[in-house]
Amino acid sequence: MAEATVETTNTTESGTLLEVNNLVKHFPIQKGFLKRTVGSVRAVDDVSFSVTQGKTLGLVGESGCGKTTTSRCILRAIDPTSGQILFRKEDGETVDVATMPYQPLRDLRRDMQMIFQDPYGSLNPRMSLFDIVGEPLLVHGMKSSSERADRVAELLRLVGLRPEYMRRFPHAFSGGERQRIGIARALALNPRLVVADEPVSALDVSVQAQVINLLQEIQESLNLTYLFVAHDLSVVRHIADEVAVMYVGKIVELGDTEKIFANPKHPYTSALLSSVPIPDPSVRQDRIILQGEVANPANPPSGCYFHPRCEYATDQCKTEEPQLELIDEGRWVSCHHAKDLDLTGLSAK
């Protein structure tokens, strides 16, 4: 594992569990009989951020913005094209997940786990709860069935399910209960980082709140760090300490949740916040209605990817690509005019 180790001094601050540097994932576009590569979809295009131990980073954006691809690269469910994914292990050693070989990666799986969006597709319907929740334990060496049963019972209790359900199959459970099973499975190995990919968006509203509460409870009791991928901004507001807003494979704004929601600095963030329908008929407000469509990541526009839809776009935006810059304490924005614009956010009445 020595080859994956990076000097901790200048790359990782103390308290940072995960640091992503210049992450890129391109999917080749292949055509024809011989599958020639004729181009690429820039699903994730130079993304950098870090997550502090015990905190939650919300990764938000619309479909196709690359938030899911980013999260899967971090877990190495898919291999990134380039970039660094630095993870600080329990013993303080920092490793680069992006280039890690198979065996150490497999050991690292203990530390990073995932909660899936679809409570139906993410549990193997042919396995009982014991086998589903116990699988991570089994493949990481807990061979004794009774030991596993004890741990599975403990995990089920932790997520609010009865241990007696262990012999049942997923088809006996509702969406919310299945999501709890998925959470129990993710927690089996005592991970330190949990990537939650839209964990509540497939659930009914009345069940969503239960799962959000559960996620927060276990974060507190187990000192978990979350990378919370979501498109529902009110859920992100509720659960995330920091937010990264993505648009066409890039982070356009990154910073403290409160500040971003109250005072967005990127026109896209502002439009996104303004688009959210608020469950209160008395605040029907003038929305910023974005014109046109999300840019095609296989053929993005020149300059700033957002410029064709941006009402503040200038000639500079059409030609020059903005970089993610620190404009305030802990506040990163990728916009040429970030400092000049006065954008509306959301604040309590």
Next chain:
Amino acid sequence: MAEEAVIPSTASESLEQQDEEFSVASQWRLMWWRFRRHKLALIAGVILALFYATFPLSEFIGIGDPALNFTKLSFLRPQPIRFFDDSGFNPHVNAVESYRDKVTFKPGFRTVEDERVPVGFFVKTWEYSFLGFIKTDRHLIGISDPADLAKRPSLYILGSDSLGRDQFSRLMLSTRISLSIGLVGVAISLIIGIVLGGISGFYGELVDTIIQRIIEIIGGVPTLPLWMGLSAAVPQDWAVMQVYFAITVILSIFGWTGMARVVRGKFFQLREEDFVMSARIAGASEGRIMFIHMLPSFYSHIIASISLSIPGMIIGETALSFLGLGLRAPAVSFGIMLQEAQNPSTVALYPWLMFVAVPVIIIVLAFNFLGDGLRDAADPYG
């Protein structure tokens, strides 16, 4: 929205009352619950089970020695067994005598009403090896008096062929040969199909492209001529068993491609499933993902597609043997029996020789109905 949910999902509170049996039901149990709703498939399954159950009993049920030529009684029409006479239960057949039509000079048989040949159960007639090694001459039904046997070796309930062989006994043996060819052929194509389809689907990319092109090339070759060519190449002096295996292999050459496609498609589909990614992230090895997660997810689909491809094999063997390119005498199969009915005048004069087609039709239909039911039950979570 209500109609979307097929499998009941319930509140925690109601889980207590819910059928515990349902909660802990494995995929096979769920499949069975779903399958048994298809009455036609159930009936088809029972019929096929009965056919396959005759395998070890073919000779025991068979009445006359299927290999015995008895030309005195060739082209005898089916003879009904009469179970009762004036004195009560007294199974017998009426004796027959040959005659020649005085106008057409056509030979024929007529029933001798008052001469009765008694029929018995568990009688001793011709000798055979039960299950291949127990020598016996017991049969379920037959002519009970050994004196009569010399005059008439069988009851001929389905008549006799040109050599006076008992059609019923030959049909019993054919069922065994033809149905087992279907099974063995499908087993061979299954193995090739799963291995190649699995490699294709699991690794993808270049390997997949090559295997897919091979499948396409095989698919482009017309089936019957190639079968005929290959069967013609089977040496004349091969023993019955050798020819039997040669023919099954020839039949499997086309059979595996369909299976490989099914397996490949399933692998592609399953690779993208969240639960497979979930296993990968849990740290499961590739082998575990393949054998614990992916394969069990389509066992049931394989079973369904097997039941739909067996009839193709049976028909294939029947066609080849009918054309004289498949199994050869002294082996007996549906195709070989139907060879007797190749000649239109034979069919006109001795229509009972066509009877072999009836079990073929029943078996093929039964497999299709069964396959339909299985296919529907194959994914109990859908």
Next chain:
Amino acid sequence: MVQTEVSAKQLPLLSVNDLKVHFHTDEGIVKAVDGVSFDIMPGKTMGVVGESGCGKSTLGRTLLQIIEKPGLIDDGSIVLRSEDEEGNPYEIDIVNEHSNSRTMRAVRGQDIALVFQEPMTSFSPVHTIGNQIKEAIRLHHDVSEKEAQDRALELVTQVGIPNPAQRLSEYSFQLSGGLRQRAMIAMALSCEPKLLIADEPTTALDVTTQAQILDLLRDLQQQNGMAIMLITHNLGVIAEMADDVVVMYLGRAVETGNVNDIFHSPQHPYTQGLLRSIPSIYEKGIEKLPSIKGSIPHPFNRPSGCTFRPRCPSYMEGVCDLNDPVFLDIEGTSQAVACFLHHPPDGSSTNGSESA
């Protein structure tokens, strides 16, 4: 067709009364819609909100008599008030019409049109968008090919599709989700319906596209004066769009009323719980989110009495489990609720429901 001389003024465009739609499956009866009553006023937006299994989609389909098998309307009435070509008002009860009758076919498209959640499957992939819209126009109007073409172009322009002329000759799969939904709306508008049923029209879309589509629907409503029945699970969308709201739970309407009343002083424990359980976008919640316990029962396992009782914080044993709550107006408000907190179960619970 029941043709009665009535004045269409002040009367609801559509009155649904004690509607029951049951699915008679092999496993038992699923009461997808079980006694729902409400009125849709001309030019207004009626929001139907509920979670999975509440029957809101079945309700929308029932108004057009396009219920999937084995669903049947078992009881109730759906009175549509319309005008014939001479402008004479008449009423028909959709429940009495056969799904494929001439009247019903006229109702679909001319009076009521439907926009689905997934526009991908609502368009045929083998015909261009333009041809499908033209076909819809010519099905209901006796116009020439040229006129239909012009009308299609006009519609597509109206719904804000860029390069309308070119888009008409494209196929549905060539359009993005947002454009496809716009095209779907254009097709629904082709015959100037008096009521547009939009079944989760923005659920498959992103927030910014959703905002575009909701904006479009509002504009169109102002221009055409049509009524909209908006079916969704998203309370935000309802708050944004609706004038009146029906809250459904497990096939029953639990609360109806004016949108402001429903959101500001919800009366049914389910509505209250639902509204409380949504995290606020204005402030970070420090406390636990108030949630509704348990999960939605499967339609086969409907609880007796009030269907919400196993999850209800105000459950009264001996009352809620033994009687079916009746839908009753709450005095001094626009609301009506089906809850024993608001009316004691003293004998009145056996009658049919009354709506506001």
